Amino acid sequence: xxxxxxxxxxxxxxTRTSPVDVPLEPGDHERFSHYVEKDKLTxxxxxxxxxxxxxxxxxxxxxxxxxxxxxxxxxxxxxxLKNDDDE
Numbered sequence: 540x541x542x543x544x545x546x547x548x549x550x551x552x553x554t555r556t557s558p559v560d561v562p563l564e565p566g567d568h569e570r571f572s573h574y575v576e577k578d579k580l581t582x583x584x585x586x587x588x589x590x591x592x593x594x595x596x597x598x599x600x601x602x603x604x605x606x607x608x609x610x611x612x613x614x615x616x617x618x619x620l621k622n623d624d625d626e
């Protein structure tokens with residue numbers, strides 16, 4: 540078996556950016572995206588009112604949650620809620 544590449548074959552380096560390449564603001568490494576009731580989140584984003592996440596954190600949402608990992612406590616609480624509904 541030959542390890543020589545066929546004519547016309549080349550190696551391509553993937554240079555797309557990943558979410559890790561997004562510039563972070565100070566303190567971002569401590570942030571998570573949290574689970575909140577959708578209607579309350581919409582109101583909070585428009586009115587600037589605080590919301591309470593499933594994990595108990597209270598804050599005024601202002602950043603894109605897609606940039607952050609999901610809060611492990613919120614994720615566990617959400618999964619437990621879903622499992623309770625299945626029973």
